[in-house]
Amino acid sequence: MIQNVTHLLKTRRFVPLFVTQFLGAFNDNLFRTAMVLLVIYGIYRSAEQEALFSAIAGLLFIAPFFLLSxxxxxxxxxxxxxxxxRAVKSAEIVIMLFGAAGLYFLNIPAMLVALTAMGIHSTFFGPIKYAILPQHLERDEVLGGTGLVEAGTYIAILGGTILGGLLVVQDPxxxxxxxxxxxxxxxxxxAGRIAGQFIPAAPPSTEDSGTLNDPDLPRPGLDWHIVRASINLVKATMHVPRLFVAIMAISFFWAIGAVLAAQFPPLVKNVFGGDQSVATLFLAIFSIGVAVGSVIINRLLKGEVSARFAPMSALLMGACVLALYGLSISWTPYPELVGTRIFLEEPTGxxxxxSLxxxxxxxGMFVVPLYAFLxxxxxxSETARTVAANNIVNAGAMVLSAVLLAGLLKLGVSVAQTLLLVAAGTIVSAWLGRKLHLACLEAGCA
Structure with a gap:
């Protein structure tokens, strides 16, 4: 039960993975926030360029998930x-050498290379993060463990985001x-590599396969043809109705989430007239909110893996996006960029x-139970590949959303108007969440 899973924070079967994941998410966002704020506030001077850079950066980070999952x-x-x-965390040190050089020398190509490489890093760590949990935890601990990892991840995002914003400084x-x-x-x-050293062994499971492959057939070797392997993996996973609906729901959620996240810095600067401290505040509030949502949904479900709250969560998310849109179009920015104090002193600050x-x-309430479900x-023996198939479809959806966003911006759609696209997407997410809940009831899995 979720109220009892805090004991996991004292066990070696959970803590090293938790800390490793925490530091990875922290570093991702420390680097990305510093990069985006440095480029948008320190290099570019065009609203269109800034929004386009943010979309391209998101695309480069997500593309490896699509290709290599x-x-x-x-x-x-x-x-x-x-x-x-441990191998992945060793590679992170090398990647961050490039990233650090890009930040130090204000070199955009070096920063984008490091960002893409961090996408590759996360692609290989993602399936491990979720697949180790059911291997090291009891079944009634998995939802709570997933919630702790998600809450910890977004607290790490918060910390990395705040620090990334603070460490981009303006001289006289x-x-x-x-x-x-x-x-x-x-x-x-x-530090992440040191934490990874203490993760307990997690050898391949000998449990018989019954979902993705015929258990009577020998398990195939590694397929290094990434396109064929991706197609085969998605086909082998998506033919299971409940997995199909779960993956589609998660993918659609992250597609609209990618549009929203990519627009935060341009929205702050060009709509609300805020400086980098306000952009950091937006990203921090978003991280806190997802962490809070992760905890709330675990409390509501009491350890049960279920999608019954997903439709309501998606619709309430859409209502809040519409509120944010209404506030953005009625906002009158100052003639120059303002800091957090002045922004919050506004009547609608x-x-x-x-709303955010x-x-x-x-x-957070929508997506956390869906990952536990997967x-x-x-x-x-198939959890890592199930998560990988999910990551492929997620990445494809986010790449398409990034391309759509770039196209809309080129056509003259404003940053604020893209919020309407996000609000409309939450209706589809609610419908998919409802379908998953009904499919689980029929299959007896929720």
């Missing part, structure tokens, strides 16, 4: 997940610098923050 899932199911985690001449952010991403990468908090909270309704 099948391989990462196969590796995680075929080899010891703890050993792979008006130029922006990120030398301390460059040092920070290296130190966090090293706090309503904007509360609502979006994130109900989003890892508890398939054999343990």
């Amino acid at each position: 099948a391989l990462s899932g196969q590796l995680a199911d075929a080899y010891d997940k703890a050993r792979i985690a 001449d008006g130029r922006y610098h990120a030398e301390y952010a460059a040092l920070g991403v290296l130190l966090v990468a090293i 706090w309503p904007v923050v509360l 908090f609502g979006v994130a909270t109900f989003g 890892t508890t309704t398939v054999p343990k």
Whole structure:
């Protein structure tokens, strides 16, 4: 039961993975926030360029999930997940050397190379993160463990976001610098590798397969043809009705979430007239909201893996997005960029923050149970590949949303108007959540 899973924070079967994941998410967001704020506030001077850069950065980070998730899932199911985690965290140190150089020298290509490489890093760590949980935890601990990981991840995002914003500083001449952010991403990468050393062994499961492959056939070897492997993995997973609906619901959620997240810095600067401290506040509030939503849904479900609250959560998220849109179109920005104090002194400043908090909270309530569902309704020998198949479809949906967003911006759609696209998407998410709940009731899995 969720009220009892805090004991996991004292056990080696959970804590090293939790800390490793925490530091990885922290570093991702420390680097990305520093990069985006440095580029948008310190290099570019065009609203269109800024919005387009934000969309392209999101696309580069997500593309590896689409291309390499099948391989990462196969590796995680075929080899010891703890050993792979340590190899991935060692690679993060090398990646952050490039990232630190980009931040230090204000080199956009170097920063984008590091961002893409961090996408590859996350692609290979993602299946491990979720697949180890049912291997090391009891069944009634998995939902709580997933909730703790998600809450911890978004607290890490919060910390990384805040620190990334604070470490991008403006000198008296008006130029922006990120030398301390460059040092920070290296130190966090090293700490993550140390934490990964303590993850207990997680060898391939010997449990018979019954969902993705015929148990009477020999298990195939690794398929290094990434396109064929991706197609085969998605086909093998998506033919199971409940998995199909769950993955589609998660994918659609992240597609609209990608549009929303990509627009935060341009929305703050060009709609609300806020400086980088306000952009950091937006990202921080979003992270806090998802963490709160993760805790609330675990309390409501009391350890049960169920999608029964998903439709309501998605619709409430959409209502909060509409409120944010209404506030954005009625906002009159100052002639120059303002800080957090002045922004919050506006009569509608706090309503904007509360609307954003609502979006994130109900989003967390929607998506957390769906990840727990993916890892508890398939054999343990197939969890990594199930998560990998989910990541492929998620990434494809986010890539399409990024391309759509870039196209809309090119056609002259405003940053504020893209919020309407997000609000409409939550209706589809609610419908998919309802379908999943009904499918689970019929199959006896919820």
